[in-house]
Amino acid sequence: MKTIAIGVGENENIIQACHIFKEKHPKTDIKLIYKDEDLVKSVLDDNIAAVVRGSLPASNIIQELKEYYPNLSRATYVNGEKYEFLLSPVGIDEGKNVDERFDIALNCVDFLKKFGKDPKIAILAEGRDDDFGRGSEVSNSIADSKKLTKLIEENTDENVKNYFILIEKAIQDKSNIIIAPNGRVGNIIFRTLVLLNSWPSYGAITFGIDRIYIDTSRDQSIEGYVRSLTLADDLSK
Incomplete structure (x- = not known):
């Protein structure tokens, strides 16, 4: 047994x-x-x-x-509005830099492909593209999101788009991999969707x-x- x-x-x-x-x-x-x-x-x-x-x-x-x-690293497996997606990083000390988030994105891609799914990656930042200059943290997050998007485009053949802070657009477009700007933001997104708004979650896959x-x-x-x-x-x- x-x-x-x-x-x-x-x-x-x-x-x-x-x-x-x-x-x-x-x-x-x-x-x-x-x-x-x-x-x-x-x-x-x-x-x-x-x-x-x-x-x-x-x-x-x-x-x-x-x-x-x-x-x-971990990625939460969420069953959203009639579709499923991986959300990562979700550990508050994970995804601290572009390289870590790149590795996480590749892990999510590999996981979905094992189940015969076509990855559709959404990159998030802590502001819109035109919010650059509204404080160093916001500007650095926007710059990093662009670096990460470019890194994925140059090193893979995967479908990737930078949605900046517009997570609602990423979900409306049914992205099945959502990469948060860092683990703290990812954890808040998880709690908002799953614990507050009752979106079903299967827990976090560990890579x-x-x-x-x-x-x-x-x-x-x-x-x-x-x-x-x-x-x-x-x-x-």
Whole structure:
């Protein structure tokens, strides 16, 4: 029998989600994990098919995993208005520069292609193109978004467009990879869409690792955790 491990913290939605998942997937065993270090051990355990963070705190787990896999990054898998997309970076300390976001974009491209999907990349910035000059942070973000767009255009054959701050246009155009200006902005977008506006999310795919690890919010709903368990189960196949 296949085993999926999931972290149990203060959010008891995890327990109810496990019961619901088990009813639909009786041949998959669920292992409940209550400590950060035990969840990391589960990720490294060859006898465990996949791991879901659940409601355990992320920082210690990611920090420990980076000792084994230093190039970790995450992309949240969101089911939007009748279409799906990857949103990244979403970790507040991820995607700090153009090179990191370039690597993240390539990881997202590879992931979608494995499922036979055609990547459509949207690059975001912290202002419109004509907002350049309205403060150093805004100007640097706009300049970096242009650099990243050009880097992707010159090094890949993928469909990419710089939407600057206009995330609504990127979603209307059904971009299936959305690259935020940095992890802090990406995290806010995730919380706005998923936790506040109830867009379904399957959790975050973790790149740079040869294991299946689905990162999740500590504040996710029962349905959200069921989706994450389902994604982990599907990927393990």
